[in-house]
Amino acid sequence: MRPDTDNYQRLFLQDIPLIDTRAPVEFIRGAFEHAVNMPLMTDAERHRVGIRYKEAGQEAAIALGRELVGPALQAERTRFWVDFARQHPEGYLYCFRGGLRSRITQDWMARAGVHYPYIKGGYKAMRRFLLGVVARLGGGIPLILVSGRTGTGKTRLLGRIRRSLDLEGLANHRGSSFGTMAESQPTPINFENRIAVRLLKLARGDESSPVFVEGEGRLVGSLTVPDPLWINMQRSPALVLEADMEQRVDIGISDYVVDLLNRVRLLEPGEAGFERFAERHRQSLYRIRRRLGLESYDEAMAMLEAALAAHRDHDDLEGYRPFIRLLLERYYDPMYDYQFSRRQGVVLARGDADALTGWLQHRGVALDR
Template sequence: MHVIEIDQFLKNKNEFPVLDTRSPGEYESGHMPGAINLPLFNNDQRAIIGTIYKEEGREKAIKAGLKLIGPKLVDFIEIAESLGSKKLLIHCWRGGMRSSSLAWLLELYGFDIHVLKGGYKSYRNYLLSFFDQPLKLKIVAGTTGSMKTRLLQEMEKNGAQIVDLEGLAHHQGSAFGSHMEEMQPTSEQFQNDILEKFLSFSLEQPIWLEDESFIIGKAHLIAPLYQLMQESPRFHIVVPKEQRLEVLVKGYGSLPKDKLIQSTHDIAKKLGKENCELAIGHIENGEMSQAASIILGYYDKAYGKGLNKKSKTIVREIPMSLKNLSEVAASLINVE
């Protein structure tokens, strides 16, 4: 059995299977992308063992744990065999008994086992320290409906390194964004997925992101990354309001009316009672463009206030439309 540091673990994780021995609940809260959950204990068993450890001591906890996992030993081996690799990477929460126990069993059977020193906790510490370093971030900014995500996707097709934060968060970043995507990941998983994306990049080249709030839906960004984004150069995309309305109606207009009305109610205080009632009336009548125009008024005002605070970071204002989106994407890729 080899105990390895997080740097070496990450270098190997895309080549060899990673086994996460934590409980299903721990795994669901956040895990390394691609890791396979092979828990020694289920959620209830983990709680029982933890209680015994605290109240009766380590030795009794170990005996109780062995009684629980004994019948599952063959299952662990067969699951490991099904992965098709003799070399396996294993971790638990802090590099303790759970990973060591499974490592002992699998190594006894003939696997080449590499255990993460410090466990998943060391991975999370690595995540935070990773974003404490200088990174060549470039930010695409623009009002709601400015096709920023489409622009980034076009840039990616042409070789740019981009991080689609809204895509990773499964949320479009507004009161209406939750209806467009599947269930959001936990903040912890969202952050792990962001790190995974960054680890695939060359840090010598620019990395492009969309300007975002610290919280996207219910998922929180990584604090040091968010701070870096606030200080990074911004390219302000300016799209005519008529086209932005067209984009929004096309993207959101087909959603069920009750969901659109609920989302409008959610921002009622910010819209004002009169505007909220007008917008809802337009939605009920199928007048989506008129409703979007009212709602856009609020978002444009809020965006303007936020952008003013970051005005010193704006290096260029770029007019864009559906016709020249590809040209803008090409020009941004070549920005120094």
């Protein structure tokens, strides 16, 4: 019989399967990627029990819970937990604090012939542990930024570096004003949790070698880079990736047109998917109209509409070139130059993708092809 655990580091390093017995509303707000929500109570049941607890105490709340989750529901929910436990015998269960809901779940499973250990302290303790990881490693692990103007291919270079922290990937956003992906972003809590787990894995056995991270702004879409990591990034050295304008326009078309439309159409096929893609770009352009300037905004919107029409009617992508070039020259480049001038860290090297790849290889940085 396996004991209950408070070895949170092992749980995250090994991605051990977990049953989260909290209500769905709690799970949506913040959870872990290797956890599955199998609630003891639904949102409505939890709400009613919570009111009873405040009005009449724990015993009355437990009695109402038993009334709401009768024998049939108890059997059904227990069956789901038991099936999970048999598929994942190495796993654990938890509730918010590792208290009553965990013990009830354990008891019902035991009656069905399965002992399944729980996590001491529950979600709250695991979340506190991960916040400590962000503070310690995010603020202290050596970093090297992969910096450069928009469209130079920073994400592609970073993706080849094995010891890297991909904030855009963790945030499900490309980081720019037009960086919204087809799928929604994680909640702020889940973004922090993802960063913490990635840092924990990167630091396993080696906290002294640098971790490479893209030189982002403070915001990645609607999400904020945690304070300790952001402060660390601001003082860290950087590699500056360079590319000529036509290369940057090519990357813009590949990432913000071809790839984005493919992602949108996986969720919404056909003409409806194209219109959703088009409207995203219209809205993104509208959001930057003040910084871009109203005259440039009108010019850019006309270019965008012409490009969308050529794309939709003739599958012609060339119309995006003047639109992307205008945005790079009048919006992205001035903003990047200003932000980069305020950095504290030194520049280790500048060059195109081949030059920086050579720099990395010369220093023994592990790369994927």
